[in-house]
Amino acid sequence: MLMPQGIIFLLLAALAAGIFIRALRHKWRILTLGAPENRFDQPGRRLKNFAALILMQGKMVREFYGVIHLFIFWGFIFILLGEIPLLLEGIFPNFTVPLLGDNPYFYLIKDVLSLLVTVGLFVGIIRRWVMRPRRLYRTAEAALVVALVLAVIVSDWLIGAAKLALAGGVLPAFRLTVVYPLLVPLFAGLSPDGIAVFQSTMWWLHVLVFLGFFVYIPNSKHLHVLAAPLNGYFASLTPPGAQIKPLDPLAAAGKEYGVGRIENFTWKQLLDSFACGECGRCLEVCPANLSGKPLNPKQMICRTLKEHLLEKGEVMRRHDLSSTEDLSPEKLSALLREDPEAAVLGKSLLGDVFSEDALWACTTCGACQEVCPVSNEHVGKIIDMRRFAVMNEDRYAPELRLAFRNVESKFNPWGVSWSERAAWAKQLDVPLWKDAGEVEYLFWVGCAGSFDNSAKRVSEAVVRLLQAAGVRFAILGREEKCCGDFIRRAGNEYLFRLMAQENVALLNRYGVRKIVTACPHCLNTLKNEYPDLGGRFEVIHHTQLLWQLVKEGRLKLRPPETTAPARRIAVHDSCYLGRCQNEYEAPRALLSMIPGTQILEMERRKDRSFCCGAGGARMWLEEHLGERINLMRVRQALETEPTTIGVNCPYCLTMMEDGVKDLAPDRGVEVADPAVLLAQLL
Amino acid sequence: MRIVVCVKQVPDTTEVKIDPVKNTLIRDGVPSIVNPFDECAVEAALRFREEHGGRVTALSMGPPQAETALRKCLAMGADAAVLISDRAFAGADTLATSFALARAVAKIGADLIFCGKMAIDGDTAQVGPGIAEHLSLTQVTNVQKIKEVHADHLLVERVCDGGYELVRAKTPALLAVEKTVGEPRYPSVRGSVLAQQTEITKWSAADIEAPEEKIGLNGSPTQVMQIFTPETQLHSEMLEAPSEDALCDLLIGKLRQAEIL
Ligand SMILES: Cc1cc2nc3c(=O)[nH]c(=O)nc-3n(C[C@H](O)[C@H](O)[C@H](O)COP(=O)(O)OP(=O)(O)OC[C@H]3O[C@@H](n4cnc5c(N)ncnc54)[C@H](O)[C@@H]3O)c2cc1C
Ligand code: SF4
Ligand code: SF4
Numbered sequence: 046m047l048m049p050q051g052i053i054f055l056l057l058a059a060l061a062a063g064i065f066i067r068a069l070r071h072k073w074r075i076l077t078l079g080a081p082e083n084r085f086d087q088p089g090r091r092l093k094n095f096a097a098l099i100l101m102q103g104k105m106v107r108e109f110y111g112v113i114h115l116f117i118f119w120g121f122i123f124i125l126l127g128e129i130p131l132l133l134e135g136i137f138p139n140f141t142v143p144l145l146g147d148n149p150y151f152y153l154i155k156d157v158l159s160l161l162v163t164v165g166l167f168v169g170i171i172r173r174w175v176m177r178p179r180r181l182y183r184t185a186e187a188a189l190v191v192a193l194v195l196a197v198i199v200s201d202w203l204i205g206a207a208k209l210a211l212a213g214g215v216l217p218a219f220r221l222t223v224v225y226p227l228l229v230p231l232f233a234g235l236s237p238d239g240i241a242v243f244q245s246t247m248w249w250l251h252v253l254v255f256l257g258f259f260v261y262i263p264n265s266k267h268l269h270v271l272a273a274p275l276n277g278y279f280a281s282l283t284p285p286g287a288q289i290k291p292l293d294p295l296a297a298a299g300k301e302y303g304v305g306r307i308e309n310f311t312w313k314q315l316l317d318s319f320a321c322g323e324c325g326r327c328l329e330v331c332p333a334n335l336s337g338k339p340l341n342p343k344q345m346i347c348r349t350l351k352e353h354l355l356e357k358g359e360v361m362r363r364h365d366l367s368s369t370e371d372l373s374p375e376k377l378s379a380l381l382r383e384d385p386e387a388a389v390l391g392k393s394l395l396g397d398v399f400s401e402d403a404l405w406a407c408t409t410c411g412a413c414q415e416v417c418p419v420s421n422e423h424v425g426k427i428i429d430m431r432r433f434a435v436m437n438e439d440r441y442a443p444e445l446r447l448a449f450r451n452v453e454s455k456f457n458p459w460g461v462s463w464s465e466r467a468a469w470a471k472q473l474d475v476p477l478w479k480d481a482g483e484v485e486y487l488f489w490v491g492c493a494g495s496f497d498n499s500a501k502r503v504s505e506a507v508v509r510l511l512q513a514a515g516v517r518f519a520i521l522g523r524e525e526k527c528c529g530d531f532i533r534r535a536g537n538e539y540l541f542r543l544m545a546q547e548n549v550a551l552l553n554r555y556g557v558r559k560i561v562t563a564c565p566h567c568l569n570t571l572k573n574e575y576p577d578l579g580g581r582f583e584v585i586h587h588t589q590l591l592w593q594l595v596k597e598g599r600l601k602l603r604p605p606e607t608t609a610p611a612r613r614i615a616v617h618d619s620c621y622l623g624r625c626q627n628e629y630e631a632p633r634a635l636l637s638m639i640p641g642t643q644i645l646e647m648e649r650r651k652d653r654s655f656c657c658g659a660g661g662a663r664m665w666l667e668e669h670l671g672e673r674i675n676l677m678r679v680r681q682a683l684e685t686e687p688t689t690i691g692v693n694c695p696y697c698l699t700m701m702e703d704g705v706k707d708l709a710p711d712r713g714v715e716v717a718d719p720a721v722l723l724a725q726l727l
Numbered sequence: 728m729r730i731v732v733c734v735k736q737v738p739d740t741t742e743v744k745i746d747p748v749k750n751t752l753i754r755d756g757v758p759s760i761v762n763p764f765d766e767c768a769v770e771a772a773l774r775f776r777e778e779h780g781g782r783v784t785a786l787s788m789g790p791p792q793a794e795t796a797l798r799k800c801l802a803m804g805a806d807a808a809v810l811i812s813d814r815a816f817a818g819a820d821t822l823a824t825s826f827a828l829a830r831a832v833a834k835i836g837a838d839l840i841f842c843g844k845m846a847i848d849g850d851t852a853q854v855g856p857g858i859a860e861h862l863s864l865t866q867v868t869n870v871q872k873i874k875e876v877h878a879d880h881l882l883v884e885r886v887c888d889g890g891y892e893l894v895r896a897k898t899p900a901l902l903a904v905e906k907t908v909g910e911p912r913y914p915s916v917r918g919s920v921l922a923q924q925t926e927i928t929k930w931s932a933a934d935i936e937a938p939e940e941k942i943g944l945n946g947s948p949t950q951v952m953q954i955f956t957p958e959t960q961l962h963s964e965m966l967e968a969p970s971e972d973a974l975c976d977l978l979i980g981k982l983r984q985a986e987i988l
Binding site: 294295298302435436437439446449450454463523524537538539540 | 739756758760913915916917919920921923924
């Protein structure tokens with residue numbers, strides 16, 4: 046028989062569920078304003094991702110506080126499970142929930158996890174409010190949630206202890222628990238009736254706190270606990286370098302290009318904002334932010350875009366609008382007359398909401414995405430908004446315009462005559478593909494390798510090493526054109542496609558299969574972005590090929606000279622070979638072959654490497670704001686007291702060389718690609 | 728204001744090399760571009776339109792692939808484009824070219840015509856003036872700036888040695904412009920896409936009612952016999968002497984010997 050308290054409980058629970066569902070529905074309606082995107086394919090891989098990222102908290106546990114989060118995550122699940130017997134037994138005192146209510150192992154796990162969660166929460170409190178790291182917000186919301194969770198745990202302890210006390214200190218289900226028996230002495234001297242009253246009071250308190258928390262979740266930043274698991278499942282399955290969405294400007298001629306209004310992001314991009322746990326990891330690794338530029342990847346996701354989405358989405362739904370693209374000024378002013386909040390509909394995402402200086406500060410280094418525990422995708426959003434700025438509004442820096450113009454007329458951003466593209470190779474006896482006959486590899490030189498003086502030396506070294514190893518290869522010479530990496534990342538999909546399509550057509554016509562390149566940006570674009578345009582090639586970095594040749598015994602270097610001066614090489618991982626290709630070993634292995642070498646590791650290394658500052662079209666933009674990123678990176682390198690800084694990307698080469706010239710002109714620190722150092726040993 | 732800009736598609740001569748053996752231009756794989764002066768002419772026309780209103784039509788005579796050059800003009804912002812293309816135009820010299828272009832201009836109707844100062848391949852700078860003559864229009868060459876616009880005349884700056892002339896030109900007029908009239912704009916993506924999708928008007932010799940004897944080879948009193956790189960002969964000699972006076976004497980002696988003094 047249901048007792049009156051059971052009826053009250055059910056009414057309360059129904060009310061809470063109603064509010065909860067209503068809030069979720071509201072969020073759902075806002076989320077579904079977003080553009081479509083297919084993230085429903087390959088369920089097997091997605092489930093695996095889910096297990097790794099969410100159940101195992103794969104990215105979280107890479108730091109100490111993340112391990113605490115792992116406890117909190119699992120603690121939560123067991124506390125939630127514990128609610129089932131706790132609540133049901135409160136209504137049906139004689140009922141035992143099978144598997145849970147009488148299971149001592151369940152209570153053991155829950156007990157331990159509750160303790161760990163409590164400890165974790167206190168560590169969190171100390172960290173957030175005493176240590177006050179920059180990456181965390183100290184909001185009332187955060188404090189409230191900590192208080193609610195503690196209240197849920199403590200009231201549960203007291204209820205369980207009271208139950209144990211009433212049972213005379215022995216309950217089979219609680220026989221392995223630690224906390225309940227510890228608290229039993231609190232009830233010494235109380236009559237069983239008194240204990241029962243205390244227990245039921247606590248139970249009601251618990252119910253109110255628990256239901257309150259439940260209701261609070263979807264209306265707070267703690268929606269994160271629901272959205273993050275979804276984000277784990279829907280996480281991108283493509284490597285970080287291949288995530289830019291294709292866009293055909295000719296086919297999309299009538300529409301707005303890129304994203305210039307929040308609802309033009311896809312639902313998944315919007316979900317990112319809900320999934321964000323505000324952990325600030327992205328902020329801590331962002332070179333743009335750390336160098337004092339106005340880009341804050343965390344803020345972008347969980348404040349700027351989210352707040353605007355909630356505000357605008359609410360108004361759009363209120364007025365039954367699924368898009369504001371065709372909202373005429375007349376219609377808007379009509380809406381404004383009846384609803385002053387409709388003003389948000391007239392705000393432009395770029396400028397009014399998100400600043401253009403922030404937009405252009407991103408180097409697309411991908412560090413933020415690498416560390417984000419909920420798999421948020423920052424870079425795609427930046428590029429979508431850049432597309433809007435460049436393609437839709439024609440609003441971007443003049444120096445970038447010059448670079449575009451150069452590519453259009455000279456096929457390289459330097460603006461050097463295209464007919465000089467192979468001038469670097471004149472003395473080297475490298476065949477052109479069109480005259481070459483049977484060859485294995487195409488050496489894709491890239492614009493930097495063709496025109497930049499330091500990078501040309503790398504091209505020469507690669508040629509000499511490949512020749513020494515007996516690799517049959519050729520170059521395209523004047524027929525090679527800018528691969529389009531920086532153009533695409535600057536948001537100019539039109540010019541990118543122009544270049545890419547011509548390159549793909551040529552490579553396909555020549556039947557090219559295997560490509561080696563010394564530029565990680567070309568590598569990424571050819572390998573990850575050309576397939577969309579019909580170009581499928583096997584592309585590797587020169588350090589990868591050279592290391593393979595060494596291992597196969599094909600590339601032989603002079604035996605080490607015992608008198609060789611000791612070299613201390615600080616390894617700088619480029620973003621596009623590192624995070625994009627996950628290649629960290631080949632450059633190190635090659636550098637280690639140089640006699641007398643000591644490899645030095647910087648604090649920010651490998652997948653945590655710090656950008657040189659040139660990616661994402663930043664190479665072609667003035668750096669007006671904040672500190673220069675390349676100087677920061679060179680300073681980090683110099684801390685290891687190197688004689689050489691080892692790089693593997695022509696952009697890094699330029700940036701680090703410039704930085705060394707500025708910061709340590711007299712220290713004689715050399716910036717070098719492994720190929721250049723190895724070619725000296727031929 | 729009806730504005731016509733004449734643009735010529737030319738090989739990118741900054742890139743073209745002369746084949747030392749055959750003495751001809753190596754055009755293999757050389758991209759075609761809009762004659763750089765004509766890009767400036769388009770820019771001048773667009774700026775004129777932006778300030779004073781009107782409609783800009785880009786006009787070119789050339790083979791069918793000259794369409795690309797016209798698309799570039801459309802991308803920059805021209806309202807319409809006309810290509811006159813016909814086998815009968817082949818082999819035209821500057822007289823026949825300017826005649827055909829003049830017929831097309833007449834058919835389009837123009838109050839103001841912009842031309843480049845010269846084409847970077849032909850280099851004659853004759854076509855602009857030729858068009859004006861055929862149409863009996865005012866012409867101003869080497870224009871660097873349109874200073875004032877009046878109902879029946881323009882005040883323009885014309886570059887000359889060491890400065891510029893201020894010229895009053897009755898409209899309708901033809902202006903052949905210097906690069907200094909304005910850096911050509913880089914087309915917006917919207918413009919480029921739109922240009923891909925705009926129809927280009929194509930006229931044959933019959934469409935512009937150009938009589939056969941006035942166009943192409945038939946209408947050309949001049950003919951190219953040979954293209955070659957002129958040989959320049961440079962001899963240099965360093966003079967050395969123990970003193971300045973001796974050096975001067977030596978130099979004067981040499982100059983006399985060469986019959987320069
Ligand atoms: C004797 C002779 C024979 C020739 N035979 C041939 C031949 O057989 N085949 C051949 O391809 N070429 C031939 N040419 C070259 C061709 O006639 C010239 O290139 C053409 O007349 C333009 O002259 P230009 O290049 O000197 O232009 P310029 O007079 O220097 O050009 C000045 C301006 O006129 C306008 N303009 C010039 N040409 C055009 C055009 N086609 N369309 C629109 N606007 C234009 C532009 O605004 C340009 O800036 C010949 C030239 C000569 C002198
Ligand atoms: S990609 Fe790099 S620069 Fe851009 S927001 Fe992320 S961390 Fe910052
Ligand atoms: S975007 Fe990711 S890394 Fe950045 S604060 Fe949110 S959850 Fe943390």
